[in-house]
Amino acid sequence: MSAPEALPESVVSRGMSRILLVRTSAIGDIVFASPFLAALRQRYPEAHIAWLVEPGMAGLLEADPCVDEVILWPKTEWKRLWQAGQYRALAARVRAFSRMLKDGRFDTAIDLQSLLKSGWLTWLSGAPQRIGLGSREGSQYLMTRVVPGGGMPGQISSEYRHLAQVLGLDTAGFHPRLRLSPAVQRRALDKLAHHGVAPGCYVVFAPFTTRAQKHWTEEAWHALARRAQRDLGLRPVVLGGPGDRDAAQRIAGKDTGALALAGETTLAEAAAIVEHAALVIGVDTGLTHMAVAFKRPLVTLFGSTRPYLDAGRANVRVIWLGLGCSPCRRTPSCGGAFPCMRDIDPARVLDEARIVLNAEIPS
Template sequence: MSTSRPPKALDRVLIVRLSALGDVVLSSGLIPALLSQWPAARITWLVEAPAAPLLKHNPRLHEVIVLPTAHWKSLWREGKRLQALREIWRFRASLRAARFDLVIDPQGLLKSGLMAWFTGAPRRVNLKPRESSQYLMHESVRPALPAAGELPIVAHEYRDLAVYLGADSSSYRMDLAVGELALQQARSRLKDAKVGPKYAVLAAFTTRPQKHWIESHWAGLADGLIAQGLTPLLLGGPADLTAAQRIAASHDGILNLVGQFKLDETVAVINDAALLVGVDTGLTHMAIALNIPSVALFGSTTPYLRGPDARTQVLYERLDCSPCNRKPTCNGRYDCMRQLDVARVLRAAAEVQQASKT
């Protein structure tokens, strides 16, 4: 990966990262990195609706544009295809009218590349291009491999993109803002649920079962966290309700508030936490971005093996079969996650909390 020379001035910059929640958080470090190079630039972010609440409170963003993908798909399914095409064309025209000087696509997919191409910007740069999206760009960036013996840091590929654009590596800091109203609403709901002042968020859920920690371990972890003076608090979305009920039933000290908060309120709950223990999921990345002491449990995936500082520990055991990503070969045993026993997680939890005090 080489470093490009930044232009002397930029007025309008567009970041196209449409999804998913964790990746929007991880790539948010582009905001301060870009502003370190171009302090007067107006940065706009194009995102799909589910992740938009992660960005809407950020005062360093000039604008957040929500891509109406679901609406277009609905029109298409209803047979209103001409209307859908007309709306897509109008959306394209609005992007062109914004006259962006630079468009950055850290997602690297065809759909994100198409949106970048729609802008007609004179410079379009993407990251790790897939699905032939490089042909819609002027430049494509592939992250550098870690040096021998170096553990890949959280969000390293997005950091490399920022460096390519001319920013200093140290300027890359994930940038997740907490909304004042969301914070008030979250605190009110926590008070109603009789959550004490020191709590640990358990981020136990994600989209793939091979990324989950062994479910029975959460009760043992709760015992240890309570001994450390923390209230274990389950967070997640509506899709996680069934699994959350099982975990909460395994230990009467676990408070189950899964599905009780909007996304920006969830950010606020994490912001007030003393600790987060979670799997490879968006909530874990949110805690790291907010500088909350965090223990990340990785197994089938291993994008990062260290956090920005000692307040984050990534626990991961490399087995012959790992990382398997979407193709586990262990017949549902998830051996990599079984390697992460409760005692080890509790030690890491105590260490990251201590690191936050020094």
């Protein structure tokens, strides 16, 4: 079987009244894809738009006015049944999920993730038109049309802008954006208030990812935390997941005045804390990229991954040493030394922070 031909540059808008977007994870990628959602809504204001996502990510989409429906993929339950050898029960769950998707009568499903798993979920929807962005791992054979990957390297959300242009969507003002409910924001601000932290008076630290080669050293974070309140007048708030609690406590230490909230918030609450920060400093991770969506001043540290050198906002500074081995992505060649991150000086981070804090951006 041959892969379907790529989508032509012009697309007839037929069959875009019920649209399913498939991008199940990860946090940063959902942030990067968010302007595609807004452009789709602008082009098809009467369409029913659903987003298929893993449960842990739902908090980033549930309050978005561009989304009519958030569909949760029960990945954890399916994985548990598979590992327990309960294949018949798993097959029943998959059939039920597929029936539920088909009941949605989607005429178009768009796979924004490009992987076999996302392509399979797109196919399960039964949508007669299935569009994949740069589909690979065999997912291209599950699509009716494939848009080859494209865009401008180094420009944030570039690949999704490229897809939007191919689909004939308006890409003016194509920037990441997030919307959170008032209830989520109240809970987040209450947690800060409990520790004596007021909106706009703190700097978010986002030090954690799932890959060691993307991390800055704990010693560097601790040194930065010691100087943040003294030099910037901002209290550090360290965010992360439940597995990051101990590391967050080490970064905060007892001599910095920093507040470690890793593992103490939901994802949506952490996003709200980012939204109300005076400044965000982070590595290549989802919480960091949220700062762009919320137009917050941001200093971001890249090493093993290709950075977005153009974030589309004047109050974003990217630190990337540009070593010959960078980006190495998932195959580092430095034997765990990670000089691309280790050699970033906290003093430079502070200098960049001063620049973004003084940058003027349009409202």
